[in-house]
Amino acid sequence: MASLVTHFATFLFLCPMGIRRLVSSFSLYLKNPCLYRSKTWYFSEPKWKNFDCYTLLIALPIASFSDLFIFLSFSGHPTHRFAFLQQSALVSLFWVLVILIICRENFDPFSIPENFIFIFAGILFLIEYMLMGEGITGLGGVVYDLLGGLTLVCAACCLYLSIRPAVFFSEFLLSSGLVFKGTWALQTGLSLYTDTFALKGCDKIALSPAQGKTDVKCDLDEDRLRGIALMNLLFIGHAIVVLIVSLVLFGLLCHHRNLRSVEASGPLLAQLESDSMLMQAFPEFEIE
Template sequence: MASLATQFSTFLFLCPLGIRRLLCSFSLYLKNPSLYRSRTWYFSEPTWKNIDFYTLLIALPFAAFSYLFFFLAFSGHPTHRFAFLQQSQVVSLFWVLLILIIFRENFDIPENFIFVFAGIAFLVDYMMMGQGITGIGGVVYELFGELTLVCAGSCLLLSIRPTSFLAEFLLSSGLVFKGTWALQIGLSLYTDAFALKGCDNILMSLAQQGLTDIVKCELEEDRLRGIALMNLLFIGHAIVVLVASFGLFGLLCRNRNLRCGEASGPLLAELESMTMQMHPLPEFELE
């Protein structure tokens, strides 16, 4: 249940974050495509609308401490024990990222530096993800790692070219995808109700013995079928996230009232200054 709770928490953190980025980046792009510039975080006025940011700012230190506590209390196999320490370090990196974003809003910190730091944090997450897990679990976490690489590459590209709407789209939709796939991992690997046919989920008591395959299949045919099913589910998640993202973009094109409120901070001031210096440009609309 601890693993299921971890994956479900990841889903609750990443999906709203990715959807918010999609909504705000689409809204900012539709306002004036020629002046579009990605942001490390899309702050809004009034302050209470940024409750998701401050929730993460408070929740991530608790999550990092929880992983550290499990590392100190868990007396099982070293591979599983040190996984808690690695996760604590990864969560701490993203908490530092939020601190840097706050400093960015109040001090003159280069925005590309924050994107580089975010990319490094995703790369560290990728290197530590699913270590020591083999079999079906290894395949599932490998797919999860590929999504993390997409987010890392998008952040590094935005550090070089912050006007890249494609990179922002990949980052935002990648966060949503990571959230839904984390939920799928929790259901498929850590529950009996959604267990793969012919396979059993290994309990933590067995993991303490040093087993690295968290899903045990009696027959090779069951294992191969399970891998094929997880690959098919991954493709299904990709299609759903892509269609939902395009649907959101089309909806915002047709209905201005649904667009995200005006962002605040240095970017908004820069955008308004550039708009005053140039001739007004018509809004991009889909007929």
């Protein structure tokens, strides 16, 4: 149950963050593509609109303390017991990342270079990738490998943005990757840690006390292969949905921007057309 809660909390953290980054980066890029530059966090005015960032500032230490409490009270295999300690430390590092972003925004922005924050975020994603799915084999290992691939994409984008912050495609991959990572984390929690959404012919993920390994128990090898194929298909489905959502958001923002441009230029165009008609009707008043 703790793992299901962890995956659901990851979904709640990453999806809104990714969607907000998509909307903010799209808006900034459409204003002037030539002057676009990615930001570690897209703060907005008034301050209360940045509640998602300050929510992370409060929620992340609570999540870290929860993992630490499970580590202290967990009496299972040492491999899985220390996994909660590692997760607690990783969440604490992401909390430090949020603190750095907020400090840079509220104090001297030159005291903490923006590229340093991107590098720090990239390193954290790499650490998360190395710890992800540790001790999980079989069908569960395949699912976590897919989640690890998304983590690597986020890490690569952060490291590249630290060097080339003006590359919009990297920002698009990072923001979409966060949304994708959030939805796939939820899918992982539902498919591997619940009986209701478990794969056909397979039980939810279980611990092997003797070996300290975790795997999804399937009745037949065919059920395991079918489960792997189904999870790969679901992964492609998640990718298509995230891509469609990203393109729809970009199209809506483009349409909204075009409407504002038309509203701004409409009266001016009407005045120009009126002046042109007057010049044609009374050519003798034309200034030479």
